[in-house]
Amino acid sequence: MIQVQNLRKQFGPKVAVNGVSFTVEKGEVLGFLGPNGAGKSTSMRMITGFIPPTEGSIKVGTYDMLENPIPAKQLIGYLPENAPSYPDMTVSGFLGFAAEMRGLSGDAKKKAVNRVLEMCFLENVQHQSVETLSKGYRHRTCFAQSIIHDPEVLILDEPTDGLDPNQKHEVRGLIKKMGESKAIIFSTHILEEVEAVCSRAIIIDRGTIVANGTPRDLKMRSEQAGAITVKFVDGEASAARGKVGSVQGVDRVSVISERPLTLRAFPKKNAGSDDVARAIADMAFKEHLPLQGLHVEEGRLDEVFRSITLPDNKAKEETK
Amino acid sequence: MKSTLTIAKRELLGYFASPVAFVFIVIFLLLAGFFTFMVAGFFERGEANLAAFFSWHPWLYLFLVPAVGMRMWSEERRLGTIELLLTMPVTPWQAIVGKFLASWVVVSVALVLTFPVVITVNYLGNPDNGVIFAGYLGSMLMAGSYLAISAMTSAMTRNQVVSFILAVVISLFLILAGFPPVTNLLTSWAPTWLVEGVAAFSVMTHFESIQKGVLDSRDVLYFLSVIAFSLFTTSVIIRAHRAG
Ligand SMILES: Nc1ncnc2c1ncn2[C@@H]1O[C@H](COP(=O)(O)OP(=O)(O)OP(=O)(O)O)[C@@H](O)[C@H]1O
Ligand SMILES: [Mg+2]
Numbered sequence: 001m002i003q004v005q006n007l008r009k010q011f012g013p014k015v016a017v018n019g020v021s022f023t024v025e026k027g028e029v030l031g032f033l034g035p036n037g038a039g040k041s042t043s044m045r046m047i048t049g050f051i052p053p054t055e056g057s058i059k060v061g062t063y064d065m066l067e068n069p070i071p072a073k074q075l076i077g078y079l080p081e082n083a084p085s086y087p088d089m090t091v092s093g094f095l096g097f098a099a100e101m102r103g104l105s106g107d108a109k110k111k112a113v114n115r116v117l118e119m120c121f122l123e124n125v126q127h128q129s130v131e132t133l134s135k136g137y138r139h140r141t142c143f144a145q146s147i148i149h150d151p152e153v154l155i156l157d158e159p160t161d162g163l164d165p166n167q168k169h170e171v172r173g174l175i176k177k178m179g180e181s182k183a184i185i186f187s188t189h190i191l192e193e194v195e196a197v198c199s200r201a202i203i204i205d206r207g208t209i210v211a212n213g214t215p216r217d218l219k220m221r222s223e224q225a226g227a228i229t230v231k232f233v234d235g236e237a238s239a240a241r242g243k244v245g246s247v248q249g250v251d252r253v254s255v256i257s258e259r260p261l262t263l264r265a266f267p268k269k270n271a272g273s274d275d276v277a278r279a280i281a282d283m284a285f286k287e288h289l290p291l292q293g294l295h296v297e298e299g300r301l302d303e304v305f306r307s308i309t310l311p312d313n314k315a316k317e318e319t320k
Numbered sequence: 321m322k323s324t325l326t327i328a329k330r331e332l333l334g335y336f337a338s339p340v341a342f343v344f345i346v347i348f349l350l351l352a353g354f355f356t357f358m359v360a361g362f363f364e365r366g367e368a369n370l371a372a373f374f375s376w377h378p379w380l381y382l383f384l385v386p387a388v389g390m391r392m393w394s395e396e397r398r399l400g401t402i403e404l405l406l407t408m409p410v411t412p413w414q415a416i417v418g419k420f421l422a423s424w425v426v427v428s429v430a431l432v433l434t435f436p437v438v439i440t441v442n443y444l445g446n447p448d449n450g451v452i453f454a455g456y457l458g459s460m461l462m463a464g465s466y467l468a469i470s471a472m473t474s475a476m477t478r479n480q481v482v483s484f485i486l487a488v489v490i491s492l493f494l495i496l497a498g499f500p501p502v503t504n505l506l507t508s509w510a511p512t513w514l515v516e517g518v519a520a521f522s523v524m525t526h527f528e529s530i531q532k533g534v535l536d537s538r539d540v541l542y543f544l545s546v547i548a549f550s551l552f553t554t555s556v557i558i559r560a561h562r563a564g
Contacts, residue, residue, distance in 0.1 A: 011564040048407040051562045074409040084400035086330070088337040100326040101408045145404070 001026050001075075001153055001183035002047065007056035009042050009207075016042040017053075018207035024200075026152070029179035031198035031215075032187035035309050039207040040187040041081045044157050047185070048078045060153055074102070077151035079159055083142035087131035091122055091141050094130055095148055102149035116144040119174065121167075135162045143171070147178070154178065156186035160193060172197050191301040205309040218304050224264075225299025226273040230280055232261040233290040240289065247283050249276040260292065323410040327418030328425075335388075335426050344388050345430040351380055352434055368445030373437055374455045374531050378495050378523060381466050386487035388426055389470025390480045392419050393558070397478040406562070416554050420471050420547075427463040431456065451533035458530030461543035462523050466491050468550035475557040491523075494546075498522025 002024040009017040017039040024030045032040045046053045047060070049069045058065040063072035085094055092113055099109040117123050120140045125133060130141060139162050146154060159175065160168045168190075175184060176197045188194065194201050195215045203211040203218070211218055219225055232240060237255050244263055245253045249271030256262040267276040273296045284291050335341040352373065356362045360372035396402040405415055441447050466487070473486035496502045498519040506515045519525045523546075526539040 009564070045403070050403050050407050051564060070409045070411065073407060076407070078404070078407045080400060080403045080407075082400055084404055086334065086401055087399070088334050089330075093333070097326065097330050098408075101323060101410065103322075103409075142404075 001061060002185065003057075003059040004043075004047060005057045005059075007043060007046055007058065008054050009039070009046060009051070010054045015207055017046070020056075020204065020207070020209055022202060022209065022212065024153075024183045024185060026183050027180060028200060029175060029184045029186070029198045031194040031201035032185055032204065033189075033191070033194060033201055033305060034187075034204035038204045038309075040204060041157055043204070044078075044155050044185065044187065045080075048076055048155050049073050050080075074149075075151055076153045076155060077146035077149065078154075079143050079146040079156045081157040083139040083161075085130050085138060085142050085145070088129060090127055090129050091133070092117065092126040094141060095144055098145040098148045104149065112148050112150075116148050119147070120144040121170070136164060136167060139163060140167070140171075152182055154182055154184045154186075156184070158188055159186055160188065160190065168193075191305060195301060203305060203308055210308050211304070215301065216298075219299035219301055221307075222297075222299030222301075222303045223307070224297045224303065226267060227297045228265045228267065228273060228277045228280060229256070229293070229295055229297060230263045230265060230284075230291065231293040232263075232284075233292050235261050235289055237261060237263075243283060243287055243289070244280060247276070247279045249279060264297075321414075323408075324414045324418040324421070327405075327410070327415055328422040331419050331422030332425060335422065340388060340391070341426045341429075344384055344426060345433060348380065348384055348430040349433060351384075352376065352437075355380070356437065368441060368447040370437065370441060370447070370452050370455055371531070373434070374459060374527075377459045378462065378527060381463055382488060382491050382495065385427060385463055385466035386470045386473075386484050386491065389423050389467045389487060390474050390484040392423060392471050393475040393554070394478050394480050394483045395474075397561075398480075402558075406558075412555050412558050416471065416551055416558070420468060420551060423467050423471075424460075424464050427467065428460055431460055431463070448533060451531075454533050454535050455531045457535070458527050458539070458543075461530075461540065461547075462527050465494075465523060465543050465546040465550070468547040468554075469494075472550045472554045472557065475554045475561070494521065494523045496522070496524075498524035498526075498528075 004023070005021050007017055007020040008015070020043055022030070034040050045051045047058055047065070049065045049072065052066065060072040061075045063075070065072045089097065095113045095116060096109060099112045104112050117126055120143055122137070122140060122144060125137055130138060133141065143156070143159055146156065156175070160171050163171060172193060175186060178184065179197070179199070198215055200213065201215055201218055202209055211221070230244060237258050240261060241253050241255060241263060244250060244265050249267050250265045251268045253263050253265045256264050265276065265280060267273050277294060277296055281291065281294055355376040356373045360375065362372045365372060393402070396405065406412060438452060442449070469490050470483070470487040473490065474480070474483040476486065477483050499522070503515055503519055506518070526542045529536060530539045
C-alpha cells in the first residue's frame, strides 16, 4: 500500500531524512521509532504529501504522491504531530468538515461523524468547542478526523501522546484492530506500545533507518536476549557462579544481585538457550541448590534502542 | 469545486464564530456613515449621487480589510492546521480560493448593509442608479484586491500583526500611486508617461473611473489581475514554505 523509496529531505544545509526506503502492506502496522529530531515527522509529512521530498519517490496504493497527489491523499488518514484542529469549531462541526472534505455528505456524513464520535469516546463533548477541550480530548478529536473516511492507509504521528493510561490502552486496541485491514504507520516514543501493537518496527536515527524488523527480531539484537536468569532461594554468590559457569554451553556468568541471589548466564554462540536452561536446572537439582526461578530473557527493546541510537556508540563504530 | 465551497463555508463559520466579522461590519458601517455624513457633508452637497460615500472607501478599506484578511493563512500556520488542510484531498489553489471567497463574502455583507444610503439618496432626489451600482461593483472589486493582498502577506508569516502591517503598506502604496496630491508632486519633476504609468498601477485611478459610472473593462480587468496575481503569489509562497 505504501512504497517509499530513497526518501531524502534537506532543509537548507541540514539533512533531516537521508535515503529512507520501506514498504507497508495492508494488514501491517509499522512502528516508527527514533530519538527526537531523527526525522520521523518529516518522513510522515512527505508520505502524506504535505512537504515535497528533496529526492525519492512515494507511492500510496497505485498513485504516486508527487504526480497524482489528490487520489493518493484520498486514501490516507493523517494525524499530524501535536494534533492540530480549528479551535473555534465544535467537535462535531470539525468532524463534519473533515467528512465533507473527504467527499462525504448528507446521511453518509452524519453516519461517519457518529461512528468516529463513538470510536474515540467523544460523544459527550461533541457540542463543545475544540478550544475548551482538554489536551487529551483535543488529541482524540484530531485522531477521529483521521479515520472519518475509513481510509486504507493511516499515518499517525504519536497518536497516544497526551492520553491517559486508559485512553492509551483504547487507542492501541483500536490501532491494532484497524491494522488487520489497513496499512498503518505510527510513530511513538513508548516502546511497550511497539511490542503491543506493531507487526514491524523501524528505528530511524539522524535521518537513516538503522533497524527494521519485527519487535521480536529487534529484541533479539539485545545483548541480554537469550541469556538465562537464575534465581536461587539462598546460597553464596561466588560458589553458585562457579557451578553455573561450569555447566555445558555456558559462556560466562554475571551476578545480578546477592540477595536474593540472582545470576545471569550467557550461553555460548552455538548453544541453544533452552538447552542450556535445562542443563542449569539439572545441575541445580543435583547439587541441591533450590531454585526460585529460571527463565530465558527475550531481550529488551529499550536496550536495543539505546545501543543503536546512542551517539557515542555511533562515534565508536565510526572510528573502528 | 466542492472542496473549495466546503473550505469557504468553514472559513465563513470561523469569521462569524469569532467576533472578526461582526466587528468589521459594525466598524465599517459606523465609519462609512461618519465620513459620508459628517466629514464629506453628504446633505450639504445637495447632489443626487453617492460620490461622498464612495470616495472614502479606499481609505476605509486600507485598515479594515487587512484586519479581516490577516488571519487567513498565518492563523493556519500558527495552529498547524495547514498541515491538516493540505494533506486532505484538495489542491492548494482550491484552499486559497475558498478562503479568499469567504473573506470576500464578509466584506461584501458589510457593503450590502450600506443599502440605507442608496434608499436615502433615491428618496431625496433622482440619482443615476446605474452609476451607484457601478460604484458598488468597483468598491467590491477594490475590497477583493486588498483581501487578495492580505491573503498573500498572511501566507508569508505566522504572525498576524506582521501580516496586517505588510498588507497595509502594500495597499497604501497602491492607493498613493494614483492619489492626486502624490501624482501632482511627481508631475513637477517626472515625465508625464512615468507618472501615468505609475498611476495605472493604482487602485485610486481605476476605482475613480468606475465610480463615474463608466464600466471600462480595463478597470475591471485591473482589479481582477491584482486579485489573480496576489492569489498566485500566495500559492507560490505556500509552496516555497512547504518545500522548506
Ligand atoms: N521546516 C523545517 N526547517 C528546518 N529544519 C527542520 C524543519 N522541520 C524539521 N526540521 C529538522 O529536521 C529534523 C527532523 O525533525 P523531525 O520533526 O522529523 O523529528 P522527529 O523524529 O519527528 O522528532 P520528535 O521525536 O522530536 O518528534 C530536526 O533536526 C528538525 O530540526
Ligand atoms: Mg516528530
